[in-house]
Amino acid sequence: MKTVNYDNLAENSIKELPLDKETALSILTSKDIELISLINATFKVRKEYFGKTISIHIINNIQNGYCPEDCKYCAQSKDSSADIDQYTMKSDEDIVKEAKAAYEKGAFRYCMVSSGITPNPDRIEHIANVIRKIKSLYNIEVCISAGILDKEKLSILKDAGADRINHNINTSESLYPNICTTHKYSDRLRTISLAKEIGLQVCSGIIIGMGETAEDIIEMALTLNKMRVESIPVNFFIPIEGTRIKYISLLDPEYCLRVLCLFRLLNPKADIRIAAGRELHLREMEVLSFYIANSLFLDGYLNTKGSKNNKTYQMIIDAGFTLNSDFSLDELIKDEPQFLKDHSEEFSNTIKK
């Protein structure tokens, strides 16, 4: 392996110069690239564009389940027998109430996700009205994930005030047929291109841990770079009983951090978000991800719980990062006595023989 100059790695990324394939592969696979030096180089890039701020995103499945698609990893797919609550769209009142709750938990962005491959025109108008209501009430960015969309539907959402749309690529193009057969990778890329064409910001994420190779991961990072997406949630696969991807194994936290570094170095200006599975796969190394990513999901994921919010707030405080929110972290940790109690029960009890 050729020697890596960590300063050059950071400077070239900041200047958005290409990263050669050999170095990209080494970042993921070679212990000759020291993790801590790699994180330090990546931190310089993160700091250049995002300082030491963290943006919280809170996700709300406004419609859950009943999906006719066959995405193997998804608990809402027609082929899944996962034990989840299924419902058609929540009431406007509930969605707006949940937007308020997200705002008050320090969220910079509220992400509404509707299952299914594409909403009909009435549904799009309905979602657009909900977006208008939320934007008129709270100082919060809004992102909507509503499947495959044409230019007209995207324009309606944009005109209603959507700040971003989400449409995940999930994995690499070559692996996609193993993950989903009811729609094509190109359908997903088209929605992203159309959104960019009409001037909407795009969030497009990936899932690590579904049998992809290091080459697949590099391909995903380069695809998102080429499409100039503004936001990349990096999910680490959470096995849900009843979905068609069986439990593979726990991912190695160091590997997860290397993946995050690669996404940051190849997409220096994008919001890199630690997303689903951060607790399960990064484990005790999670705090190191703050030096790479500038954003995280709080309050759980679509069909699985995350860590307690106070634990995440405390981790941000302890690591010396600040929140991109109308609320301070001190204001957000309201039930500190309970937080301390949980911890003292775990760590401070005397040992009795």
Ligand code: SF4
């Ligand atoms: S990922 Fe989306 S399209 Fe695929 S099965 Fe789940 S809800 Fe349906």
